[in-house]
Amino acid sequence: ExxxxxxxxMASKSEPNRNPNYDPKKPHITDTPMTRKNWYKHxxxxxxxFIIGIPMMGLVAAWWTPLQFKxxxxxxxxxxxxxxxxxxxxHRLWAHKSYSATLPLQIFLAAVGGGAVEGSIRWWSRGxxxxxxxxxxxxxxxxxxxxxxxxxxxxxxxxxxxKRIGRTDISDLNDDPVVVWQHKNYIKVVLFMGLIFPTxxxxxxWGDWWGGYIYAGIxxxxxxxxxxxxxxxxxxxxxxxxxxDRNSPRDHLITALVTLGEGYHNFHHxxxxxxxxxxxxxxxxxxxxxxxxxxxxxxxxDLKQFRSNEIEKGRVQQKQKKLDQQRSKLDWGVPLxxxxxxxxxxxxxxxxxxxxxxxxxxxVHDVSDFIREHPGGKALIKSGLGKDATAMFNGGVYxxxxxxxxxxxxxxxxxxxxxxxxxxWKRAQRENKDVQFVKD
Amino acid sequence: ExxxxxxxxMASKSEPNRNPNYDPKKPHITDTPMTRKNWYKHxxxxxxxFIIGIPMMGLVAAWWTPLQFKxxxxxxxxxxxxxxxxxxxxHRLWAHKSYSATLPLQIFLAAVGGGAVEGSIRWWSRGxxxxxxxxxxxxxxxxxxxxxxxxxxxxxxxxxxxKRIGRTDISDLNDDPVVVWQHKNYIKVVLFMGLIFPTxxxxxxWGDWWGGYIYAGIxxxxxxxxxxxxxxxxxxxxxxxxxxDRNSPRDHLITALVTLGEGYHNFHHxxxxxxxxxxxxxxxxxxxxxxxxxxxxxxxxDLKQFRSNEIEKGRVQQKQKKLDQQRSKLDWGVPLxxxxxxxxxxxxxxxxxxxxxxxxxxxVHDVSDFIREHPGGKALIKSGLGKDATAMFNGGVYxxxxxxxxxxxxxxxxxxxxxxxxxxWKRAQRENKDVQFVKD
Ligand code: HEM
Ligand code: HEM
Ligand SMILES: [Fe+2]
Ligand SMILES: [Fe+2]
Ligand SMILES: [Fe+2]
Ligand SMILES: [Fe+2]
Numbered sequence: 001e002x003x004x005x006x007x008x009x010m011a012s013k014s015e016p017n018r019n020p021n022y023d024p025k026k027p028h029i030t031d032t033p034m035t036r037k038n039w040y041k042h043x044x045x046x047x048x049x050f051i052i053g054i055p056m057m058g059l060v061a062a063w064w065t066p067l068q069f070k071x072x073x074x075x076x077x078x079x080x081x082x083x084x085x086x087x088x089x090x091h092r093l094w095a096h097k098s099y100s101a102t103l104p105l106q107i108f109l110a111a112v113g114g115g116a117v118e119g120s121i122r123w124w125s126r127g128x129x130x131x132x133x134x135x136x137x138x139x140x141x142x143x144x145x146x147x148x149x150x151x152x153x154x155x156x157x158x159x160x161x162x163k164r165i166g167r168t169d170i171s172d173l174n175d176d177p178v179v180v181w182q183h184k185n186y187i188k189v190v191l192f193m194g195l196i197f198p199t200x201x202x203x204x205x206w207g208d209w210w211g212g213y214i215y216a217g218i219x220x221x222x223x224x225x226x227x228x229x230x231x232x233x234x235x236x237x238x239x240x241x242x243x244x245d246r247n248s249p250r251d252h253l254i255t256a257l258v259t260l261g262e263g264y265h266n267f268h269h270x271x272x273x274x275x276x277x278x279x280x281x282x283x284x285x286x287x288x289x290x291x292x293x294x295x296x297x298x299x300x301x302d303l304k305q306f307r308s309n310e311i312e313k314g315r316v317q318q319k320q321k322k323l324d325q326q327r328s329k330l331d332w333g334v335p336l337x338x339x340x341x342x343x344x345x346x347x348x349x350x351x352x353x354x355x356x357x358x359x360x361x362x363x364v365h366d367v368s369d370f371i372r373e374h375p376g377g378k379a380l381i382k383s384g385l386g387k388d389a390t391a392m393f394n395g396g397v398y399x400x401x402x403x404x405x406x407x408x409x410x411x412x413x414x415x416x417x418x419x420x421x422x423x424x425w426k427r428a429q430r431e432n433k434d435v436q437f438v439k440d
Numbered sequence: 441e442x443x444x445x446x447x448x449x450m451a452s453k454s455e456p457n458r459n460p461n462y463d464p465k466k467p468h469i470t471d472t473p474m475t476r477k478n479w480y481k482h483x484x485x486x487x488x489x490f491i492i493g494i495p496m497m498g499l500v501a502a503w504w505t506p507l508q509f510k511x512x513x514x515x516x517x518x519x520x521x522x523x524x525x526x527x528x529x530x531h532r533l534w535a536h537k538s539y540s541a542t543l544p545l546q547i548f549l550a551a552v553g554g555g556a557v558e559g560s561i562r563w564w565s566r567g568x569x570x571x572x573x574x575x576x577x578x579x580x581x582x583x584x585x586x587x588x589x590x591x592x593x594x595x596x597x598x599x600x601x602x603k604r605i606g607r608t609d610i611s612d613l614n615d616d617p618v619v620v621w622q623h624k625n626y627i628k629v630v631l632f633m634g635l636i637f638p639t640x641x642x643x644x645x646w647g648d649w650w651g652g653y654i655y656a657g658i659x660x661x662x663x664x665x666x667x668x669x670x671x672x673x674x675x676x677x678x679x680x681x682x683x684x685d686r687n688s689p690r691d692h693l694i695t696a697l698v699t700l701g702e703g704y705h706n707f708h709h710x711x712x713x714x715x716x717x718x719x720x721x722x723x724x725x726x727x728x729x730x731x732x733x734x735x736x737x738x739x740x741x742d743l744k745q746f747r748s749n750e751i752e753k754g755r756v757q758q759k760q761k762k763l764d765q766q767r768s769k770l771d772w773g774v775p776l777x778x779x780x781x782x783x784x785x786x787x788x789x790x791x792x793x794x795x796x797x798x799x800x801x802x803x804v805h806d807v808s809d810f811i812r813e814h815p816g817g818k819a820l821i822k823s824g825l826g827k828d829a830t831a832m833f834n835g836g837v838y839x840x841x842x843x844x845x846x847x848x849x850x851x852x853x854x855x856x857x858x859x860x861x862x863x864x865w866k867r868a869q870r871e872n873k874d875v876q877f878v879k880d
Contacts, residue, residue, distance in 0.1 A: 096815070133838065169817040244842055270843045273815045304813070306843070309771050313846045316767050323763065327756050331749050373744070375536070375713045377609045398573065402684055403710045403746070406753045 030161040041159075048157045050117065051225060058218030071202050071211040078115075078198050078216050079224055080260070080286075085113030086124075086228045087260045087287040094173060095125040098275040098304045099291055103178070105299040110182045115193030116224045120183040122173050129168035131232075132272055135247045139166030144236035144248045152233035194221055230258045235265035243270040243314040245321070253284065261285030270314055275303045279311060333409035336363065342414040351386030357413070358384045360393050365411040470601040481599075488597045490557065491665060498658030511642050511651040518555075518638050518656050519664055520700070520726075525553030526564075526668045527700045527727040534613060535565040538715040538744045539731055543618075545739040550622045555633030556664045560623040562613050569608035571672075572712055575687045579606030584676035584688045592673035634661055670698045675705035683710040683754040685761070693724065701725030710754055715743045719751060773849035776803065782854040791826030797853070798824045800833045805851040 034042050089109030092098045101109065110121060118124060127141045134140045141160070144151040150158075173179045182189055195217040202212025239252030249269040256263025256277075261284055264277040278285035294300035347364055351357050356368030358381070367374075367381060374381040376398055384392055393400055393408075400408075474482050529549030532538045541549065550561060558564060567581045574580045581600070584591040590598075613619045622629055635657040642652025679692030689709040696703025696717075701724055704717040718725035734740035787804055791797050796808030798821070807814075807821060814821040816838055824832055833840055833848075840848075 169819070171817070270841055273813070310843060310846055310850075312766070313770050313772070314843050316763060316770065317842055317846075319759075319763055320767075323756060323759055326752070327760075330753050330756065332753070373713070377611070379609070401710055402757055403750060403754050406750055406757075410750075 028161040028163070029159055030164075044157055044159045051153055051156060054218060055222035058214055058222065061214050062219060065210055065214045067215060068206070068208050068211050070206045071208045071215050074198070074202055074205070074212070075216040075220050078201075079220050081112045082116040082193075082220070082224050083227060083260045084287060084290055085109050085111070086116050086118060086224070087262055088290055089113040090118070090121055090124050091128065091231075091262070092275055092287065092291065094121050094176075094179060095128040096272050097172070098273050099295070099300050100302040101294070101300050102298070105294055106178045110178050111189065111193050114182060114186070114189035115197065115221075116228065117190055117194045117221050118225060118228065120186045121179045122170065122183040125173055125179075126168055126170050127165065129170065130166040132269065133168055134166035135249070135269060137166070138164060141165045142232040144233065148233050148237050151236060152229050155232075227258050227260075228262075230255060231262045231265065234258065235263055239263075239266070241266045241318070243267055243318050245318065256284045261287045261289075267311075271306045271311065273304050274306050276305065279308075331410070332406075334412050336412075336415060339363070339412055340414045341417050344416055344418075347414075347416060348386050356385060358389045359387070359416055360384075360408060361390050362416050362418075363412055364414040364416060365408055366413045367411055370407075370411065468601045468603070469599055470604075484597055484599045491593055491596060494658060495662035498654055498662065501654050502659060505650055505654045507655060508646070508648050508651050510646045511648045511655050514638070514642055514645075514652070515656040515660050518641075519660050521552045522556040522633075522660070522664050523667060523700045524727060524730055525549050525551070526556050526558060526664070527702055528730055529553040530558070530561055530564050531568065531671075531702070532715055532727065532731065534561050534616075534619060535568040536712050537612070538713050539735070539740050540742040541734070541740050542738070545734055546618045550618050551629065551633050554622060554626070554629035555637065555661075556668065557630055557634045557661050558665060558668065560626045561619045562610065562623040565613055565619075566608055566610050567605065569610065570606040572709065573608055574606035575689070575709060577606070578604060581605045582672040584673065588673050588677055591676060592669050595672075667698050667700075668702075670695060671702045671705065674698065675703055679703075679706070681706045681758070683707060683758050685758065696724045701727040701729075707751075711746045711751065713744050714746050716745065719748075771850070772846075774852050776852075776855060779803070779852055780854045781857050784856055784858075787854075787856060788826050796825060798829050799827070799856055800824075800848060801830050802856050802858075803852055804854040804856060805848055806853045807851055810847075810851065 029038075029041050032038065032041075090113050093101055093106075093109060113121065131140050131142060136143055136145050142151045142155045147154065195213065198216035198220065199209060199212040202216055203209035234252070234255045235250060236248040237250065238255060239250035241250055243266050247269065249265040251264045251266045253263065255265065261277055262268070264279075264283065264285070267279065268274075268277045275291050276285060276288045278288060291300055291303065295303055342364055347357060347359060356366060356371055358365050358367050367385075371378055371381050380397065392398070393404075469478075469481050472478065472481075530553050533541055533546075533549060553561065559567075571580050571582060576583055576585050582591045582595045587594065635653065638656035638660065639649060639652040642656055643649035674695045675690060675692070676688040677690065678695060679690035681690055683706050687709065689705040691704045691706045693703065695705065701717055702708070704719075704723065704725070707719065708714075708717045715731050716725060716728045718728060731740055731743065735743055782804060787797060787799060796806060796811055798805050798807050807825075811818055811821055820837065832838070833844075
């Protein structure tokens, strides 16, 4: 009902990276268990060819292709451009709208993002929004709960039941002309930006056509793919969870180094519309640096950022949660409401009969075994037996440490009826004099 | 009154390391402010000569004294022995009674402890107990609040008003024959164990009388003194405070390395009767290792140890304190009890008049400025306006993150009379149907 205004996110036959023979009405292959006989039907052979087959052929071809220095430099540069196309473009601009970009920047990012060969902006963002909205559930397209390899490439090389993926609102993307154009012309974009353009640069630039094709084209695609796939695998598997540990996203420097700064992923899942992934200046987030630079140049604007107050609140809450877990594992003594209630007179009588009891803050403690161990000496602790020792214990004679308070609570045996304040007052009345605490 | 059974801890004329001309009845020099004319009267020249003068002479003499390899080894060994005399003997055995020792071990520790030239067991332990009981106050004999140099050697090279030092119970030490004997024969013990014995070993052993005297005697005394003084200075100045940060004691590896393991000083002040200072096996505490070894050999027994439950409680409490401090610095939104109370009908009417209000968990929030920024899209957040959006916000449509809850609380503008549960019930009654939450 709430989602009725959205277009259906069910698979349509026009999706790239999806088998055109797929018919949403027939039972899907993923509804059949995998067996020795049908396993090859579960594999998405087209994706497997793109993600694993072509790079293999590239590796073999590289054996006969000498790597020129200029081509190497160009490969690294184009690796960063196409990587940024995914991280700054597909991810932070379109999937999360964490900032706005002018048309030239949009076109640049749509182009180099296409050169990374990871699907159209529209297809990628839809899956990514489902990943955020349904993280770690069956509706998460690359849930790490299905295994690290599954979240890395398994979800692409094995066939998916498109009905399984959670629905998300992509109406804004459907209204975006650059996104729609790139989606419609996806195959052309991929061929040109993925292979032809890098080959042209190296060929026209310094005559290394073959090197440009193999290194800046095929092998560069392989490395960019593997690096950005790490956001789905490594970033949900390795590192700390300073903001929320209910789900799998984690922060780690290594993931950040591999993914152009997308490695502070626990932060990112908590604050997905922040244009930053790293919030400290010393953390590695070249995607953030690029967006900030484009903003300086007037190419990007409206950079969204959570206030540090909100971020610190998340951190404090997660720390509190951890601390509460630690606390609940410890023995804090018998809870007060489970102790028997004793009359003050009974307490005094029991001590007169030789029991080593001492009342502190309205609670009776059995210190018999502790008297000879007391670091303050036997005499002092004995001087509290049968009395209200609250004041002496809390500074009147000696201001005991937290450790002493904790130790005391393990010796609880009862509560005085009316608590200690009441008793002090009663005795003061009885002895007809003012209440006074000795302060050293 | 409580302390009346203790012997007075005021200075007596028989104390070693104290000017025999001192008369407790006359006004003390420390009651007079230091001026350019009387400063030399404030200096304790005897202590200065022992702590600074003699080592200087030793350094000069070392210039003409070649250091033999065997003497060097012996110096290091004797450094550790006399150091352990202070840490395992004076400190953990006598001052804190953290374990018991058989007579042979007591005699060994009283002897080598004397060789460190830091006063008698009785004098040292009394000051140390005052240091624990009155840490960081004027009654603390070596309070770091008076400066790092003061806590290191200032308290010895400057005259002290003995009346200032806090009183402590040393009746157990007065009953201890080894302690009393060492105190009475202190000068003899110091001369023999500090200088004569190390000289004899090197002289009779390998003929290096002069080297034994200068290196294993004088200079070794200097190093042991400076090292153990670091417990009073460095251990109250450098490092972390995992158990209690109200006072100055701190934990640091460097201090531990310098002081034979006394560097986990925050722990030690919290659990002074524990025979360990380091509780982890990988921390450096050779004093603990020695005591444990003596216990294996039957020389030590009754090693006292706090249960790890008690230790962890202290750690959790300190972490909680830090967290509460962080929490109190953040803005958690207007507290509920400071918000105006609104009728449900008023809330609905205001939204009908165009205000962007949404009620979640009985609290009205103004989300007007947030609608177009909402990461879940305008449509969804708008669908909550003028309604009770508690269930949709908490999982009915989308299970929002902690960050979203925190953000929401900054937008509070009022509370619904009766709270949300009451209103849900009222409406259910009105509409004559069961209450149901949509669960995805
Ligand atoms: C009732 C149970 C008591 C417990 C569990 C207890 C525990 C402790 C502990 C653990 C210490 C070591 C220092 C510290 O951790 O703060 C200590 C020291 C001390 N306690 Fe108690 N105590 C008790 C009662 C008393 C009473 C009734 C008095 C005095 C009337 C007293 C006087 C002292 C003094 C003077 C010290 C300081 C010892 C020193 O460092 O010289 N204690 N106590
Ligand atoms: C009332 C104030 C609201 C605030 C402050 C708020 C805040 C947020 C925030 C910060 C997110 C980002 C993800 C996260 O941090 O969990 C988010 C996502 C979302 N919100 Fe809200 N929200 C509000 C109301 C609503 C309402 C009323 C609905 C639905 C009726 C809704 C539906 C969603 C959905 C579906 C998402 C997921 C977006 C995606 O990742 O695709 N929100 N909201
Ligand atoms: Fe993720
Ligand atoms: Fe994301
Ligand atoms: Fe200390
Ligand atoms: Fe101590």
